[in-house]
Amino acid sequence: MKTSFVPGRATRWIIAVIVGAFVLIPLLATLEYTFRDRTGHSFAHWAAIADPAKASVYKPLWTGLTNSLILAAVTIVIVLVLVAPTMILVNLRFPKLRRVFEFVALLPITIPAIVLVVGLAPVYRVVGHLFGTGAWTLAFAYGILVLPFSTRAIQANIDAISLTTLTEAARSLGASWFGVIWRVLAPNLRGGLLAGSLISVAVVLGEYTLASLLARQNLQTALVIVNQSDAWVAVIFSLLALAFCFLLLLVIGRVGRVGSSRKEQA
Amino acid sequence: MSATAASTGTRPRFRRVRGWAGTLGLAPFTAYVGLFLALPTVLAITTGLLDVNGHLTWHNFSALADPVVLRTFWASIWLSLLTAAIGALVGALVCYALLGIASTRPVRVVVDAAASVLAQFGGVMLAFVFIATMGRNSIINQWLTGLGINIYASGMWLYDLPGLILPYIYFQIPLMVITFMPAMAGLKPQWAEANAVLGGSRWTFWRRIGLPVLAPSFFASYLLLFANSFSAFATAAALASQGSQIVPLQIRAALTSETVLGRSNLAGALAAGMIVVMVLVMTGYAAVQRRAGRWRS
Numbered sequence: 001m002k003t004s005f006v007p008g009r010a011t012r013w014i015i016a017v018i019v020g021a022f023v024l025i026p027l028l029a030t031l032e033y034t035f036r037d038r039t040g041h042s043f044a045h046w047a048a049i050a051d052p053a054k055a056s057v058y059k060p061l062w063t064g065l066t067n068s069l070i071l072a073a074v075t076i077v078i079v080l081v082l083v084a085p086t087m088i089l090v091n092l093r094f095p096k097l098r099r100v101f102e103f104v105a106l107l108p109i110t111i112p113a114i115v116l117v118v119g120l121a122p123v124y125r126v127v128g129h130l131f132g133t134g135a136w137t138l139a140f141a142y143g144i145l146v147l148p149f150s151t152r153a154i155q156a157n158i159d160a161i162s163l164t165t166l167t168e169a170a171r172s173l174g175a176s177w178f179g180v181i182w183r184v185l186a187p188n189l190r191g192g193l194l195a196g197s198l199i200s201v202a203v204v205l206g207e208y209t210l211a212s213l214l215a216r217q218n219l220q221t222a223l224v225i226v227n228q229s230d231a232w233v234a235v236i237f238s239l240l241a242l243a244f245c246f247l248l249l250l251v252i253g254r255v256g257r258v259g260s261s262r263k264e265q266a
Numbered sequence: 267m268s269a270t271a272a273s274t275g276t277r278p279r280f281r282r283v284r285g286w287a288g289t290l291g292l293a294p295f296t297a298y299v300g301l302f303l304a305l306p307t308v309l310a311i312t313t314g315l316l317d318v319n320g321h322l323t324w325h326n327f328s329a330l331a332d333p334v335v336l337r338t339f340w341a342s343i344w345l346s347l348l349t350a351a352i353g354a355l356v357g358a359l360v361c362y363a364l365l366g367i368a369s370t371r372p373v374r375v376v377v378d379a380a381a382s383v384l385a386q387f388g389g390v391m392l393a394f395v396f397i398a399t400m401g402r403n404s405i406i407n408q409w410l411t412g413l414g415i416n417i418y419a420s421g422m423w424l425y426d427l428p429g430l431i432l433p434y435i436y437f438q439i440p441l442m443v444i445t446f447m448p449a450m451a452g453l454k455p456q457w458a459e460a461n462a463v464l465g466g467s468r469w470t471f472w473r474r475i476g477l478p479v480l481a482p483s484f485f486a487s488y489l490l491l492f493a494n495s496f497s498a499f500a501t502a503a504a505l506a507s508q509g510s511q512i513v514p515l516q517i518r519a520a521l522t523s524e525t526v527l528g529r530s531n532l533a534g535a536l537a538a539g540m541i542v543v544m545v546l547v548m549t550g551y552a553a554v555q556r557r558a559g560r561w562r563s
Contacts, residue, residue: 025399082294085291086294089288089292094288113499115541116307118521122313143298206391208504209500212503220390223394238391242384
C-alpha cells in the first residue's frame with residue numbers, strides 16, 4: 001500500500017516484452033542480414049572486412065573511422081580545455097551568469113544541425129583558408145553540437161562537490177589559480193569530465209549532417225558511400241558502432257553513479 | 267547549506283582578487299560560441315534575405331509560400347506530430363514499467379544507456395538497420411511474403427515519406443524514456459499513502475493525482491520529441507536518397523544544387539522557416555516545463 005502506484009510484476013513484463021521486441025527485432029534482423037551469403041548463412045561478410053582483395057572498397061571506411069576518432073579527440077580537447085574551465089569560472093566567479101550559460105549550452109538543441117550548416121558553410125570557407133580543409137576542422141562545430149550533452153554531465157558533478165569550499169581551502173594554502181584547477185578541482189570533477197568526454201565521443205561518432213554537407217569525410221559519410229557498393233559491410237560497421245556507443249554509455253552510467261553516491265555523502 | 271554559507275562568506279574576497287582576470291577568462295568561450303554558434307545562426311537566417319548579387323530581397327522568403335515548400339513543411343510537421351505522439355505514449359509506458367526500480371540497478375543502467383544510443387547517436391545507422399530489417403530481401407519481408415502478405419504492393423514506400431515513420435518512432439521512444447523518467451520518478455510515495463489513507467484506489471491515485479501532476483511534464487516531453495523529429499536529418503538522408511520529402515532534405519537539395527524552384531538562396535529561407543517553428547516549440551517547452559517544476563522540490 002505504501003507505494004501503490006508502482007506497477008505489478010505482470011504489467012512490467014508485458015510492457016518490457018512488447019517494447020523490447022520492437023527495439024530488439026530490427027537489431028536482430030539486421031544481425032541475421034550480415035550473416036547471409038548466396039546459399040545460406042556464414043561469416044563471409046564479417047571475414048571480408050580483413051580481405052585484402054576488397055581493401056580498396058573498404059578504404060573510405062577506414063579513412064572515415066580514423067577521421068572520426070581524430071575528431072572525437074579534438075572535440076574532447078575543446079570540452080576539457082575550453083568548456084570545462086569556463087564552467088568552473090562561471091560557477092565560482094559569475095554565479096549570476098549560470099542561467100545564461102545554461103541557455104547558451106542548450107541552444108544547439110533549438111538550432112537544428114541542418115539549419116546551422118547553412119550558416120557554417122560560409123564560416124568554413126574562412127576556416128578552410130586558415131587551417132586547410134582537413135576533416136579535423138569539423139571539431140570546432142562538433143564542440144558546439146556536444147555542448148548540451150557535455151555541459152550537463154560536468155554540471156551534475158560541479159553541483160555534487162563544494163566547489164567554493166575546495167577553491168577557498170586551496171587558495172588559502174597558497175595554491176595558484178592554475179594549481180587550484182589542475183590539482184584540486186580536476187581530480188574532484190574527474191567523473192563529470194570523463195562522462196562529458198565519453199558522451200562527446202558518442203555524438204561525434206554518430207554525426208552525419210555537418211560532415212556530409214560541409215563535404216568532409218567521417219565514419220557516417222563513409223558508411224553511406226560504402227553502402228552503395230557493399231551494403232553488408234556498411235551494416236556490420238553500423239552495428240559495431242552502435243554497440244561501441246552502447247558500451248560508452250554503460251561506462252558513463254557507472255561513472256555517473258560514483259558522482260551521485262558522492263552527493264549523498266555530502 | 268554549508269556550501270551556501272561558505273560562498274556568501276567568500277564572495278567579496280573573490281571579487282577583490284583580480285576581477286578583470288576572471289572576465290578575461292570568459293573571453294575564449296564567448297569568442298568560440300560567437301564564431302561557431304551565433305554567427306552561423308545569424309548567417310543562416312540572413313542569407314535568405316540576399317539575392318545572388320548580395321542585395322536585400324524578400325524574394326527567397328516568398329518561397330515559403332510556394333505550394334511545394336508548404337507541402338514539405340506540412341509533411342515535416344505531421345511526421346513529427348505523429349511520431350512524437352506514438353513515441354511519447356509508448357515511452358511513458360516504459361517509464362511506468364521502470365517505476366520503483368532504483369537508477370543504480372543493472373536494468374536501469376542498461377535501459378538508460380540503450381535509450382541514449384538509440385535516441386541521440388543512431389542517425390544514418392538506424393536507416394541501415396531498417397533497410398536490413400524491412401527491405402525487400404530482409405528476413406521479415408521474406409517471412410511475410412511466405413504468408414502471402416506483400417507490404418510493398420503499393421510501391422517501395424520504405425525509401426519514401428511513410429518509410430520514415432517506423433525509424434522515427436524507433437528513436438522517439440528512447441528519447442521519451444530519457445526525458446520523462448525524471449518526472450515519473452518524482453512521484454512521491456507520500457501522495458500514494460495520502461491517497462490510500464483517504465480511501466482511494468490505485469485508479470483514483472492515477473486519475474486524481476498521478477496524471478494531473480505528470481501532465482505538464484508529459485506535454486513538455488512531447489514538444490521536445492516534436493522538435494527532435496522536426497530537426498532530424500541523418501536518418502531521412504540515408505533512407506530517402508532521392509527527393510525532398512521533408513524540410514531538412516529540401517535544405518540539402520537547396521545547398522547541393524545551385525537553384526531549386528528557381529531561387530538561389532532558398533536554403534537560408536528554409537532554415538529561417540525551420541528556426542521559427544523550433545523557437546515556437548522550444549518556447550512552449552520552456553513555459554510548460556516551468557509549470558511542471560511546480561511539483562518538484
